[in-house]
Amino acid sequence: MKTNMKPAVYVSGLEKDYAGEHALAGVSFEVSPGCLFGLIGADGAGKTTLLRILTTLSTFDQGSVEVLGKNVNVDFRYLRNKTGYMPQKFSLYQDLSVKENIVFFADVFGVKSGKLKERMEQLLSFSRLTQFANRRSRDLSGGMKQKLALSCALIHTPEIIFLDEPTTGVDPVSRREFWDILSDLKKKGITIVVSTPYMDEAQKCDELLFLHHGKIMRKGKPDDLLDAYPYNLFSVKSETNRTISYPQTGIIPKNLELIYPSEGSLHIAVRDKFSSEETVLSCVKTVLPEASIIKRITPKIEDLFIYLLSDTK
Structure with a gap:
């Protein structure tokens, strides 16, 4: 990886308060292009707040935040077409089929009809949902719903995706399959920022950032962090x-x-x-x-x- 490349994510001195309480306090870090970057922390650590700021969905009080070299406050329209976001509760349409959900989000992101068929086939294939394309989303298992949600977040071919605890409540087999998909995405050069409550998943990340009450406890490569135990x-x-x-x-x-x-x-x-x-x-x-x-x-x-x-x- 070239060392002179701009970071995919750049955060410096980030501050965010809610009702006088620090949600994020002096957070600074970078994410390299193509990195699988993990956010680790207990409930209330500030992970979701951070992800919402990175995806231009929430403002902040102080600091500097750039994604793909763009200021999240100034270039939010550009970034929403270049980034994908899968929140903890992704809003699938329960009465629509797998294929219809993907088509809906393709329309939202302005995917051209001439490219939709090929993109649809790609997403169904890599998410292992091809045989379930006509099944209503309400009839899918928890793991399948998460794969569909990820497919919807990827429909517009984003350069970077942000995932907020995407495998919470999912069975172990589906969790492993989901992370296999993330590994495939990483091989394609997509930058991934993911929060997870599962430490075995954290071990699979290239780099980790540990948050506690809005402050960084540690950051670095898993092996380097463990060497310092x-x-x-x-x-x-x-x-x-x-x-x-x-x-x-x-x-x-x-x-x-x-x-x-x-x-x-x-x-x-x-x-x-x-x-x-x-x-x-x-x-x-x-x-x-x-x-x-x-x-x-x-x-x-x-x-x-x-x-x-x-x-x-």
Whole structure:
């Protein structure tokens, strides 16, 4: 990728308040062309507000925001024809078929009739909806509805798309298929900015930005962020391999930094000088006597996210 290319998204010093409360506070970042860029944060972190600003649907109080080299306040009409947006609740027409929904959005974006047939076939094929083209959208599964919504957002061949938690509430198989589609779009050179509550999806992004109460906690490539994880991490189970429950209000033993459930076990975050398995297990047993199986593990994005949230308290 050429280093002298203008960023697909440029944000500097972005501020947005709602009723005196900071929705976004001093947010600055860039997204390179062709990047799959992930927004991570708990509910209320500011992800949707940020996406609405980037898609010219919401104003802001201070800062500079450019998409595809254009000012979102000045060039909003141009940008609406060059960008695609899939909000959390995409408004499909339930009584229209898959094909009719796509035609409707083609009309909205002014897609020429001579190009519509070819574009329709492309979208139905890549979204795996060809055999369901005549099915009403109300009769589609949740995963199919999301694929249709993405197809509608892509009908005008945008250069960049913004997706707000597109797989929330979708079954695991459909989630995987949806991200396979995003991977295909990335290979075609489309820039993708997506928010997700699923840490396994976040791992698939080229770059990540973690938001908390409107402020950036971390940003960077997943591997680089994980390399900077400050603790040694362990997984603990009982002798019967049964998951050990630990109350959120439980007292964390001295020398242990974090204890939380993950993937059927308890994850224990520990500083270096207390990092032997025997020492950690001994500490854990003071509050969880049933703990008996321990192994050192490599942190994942979920572990990083939990650490970042704990660091804000």
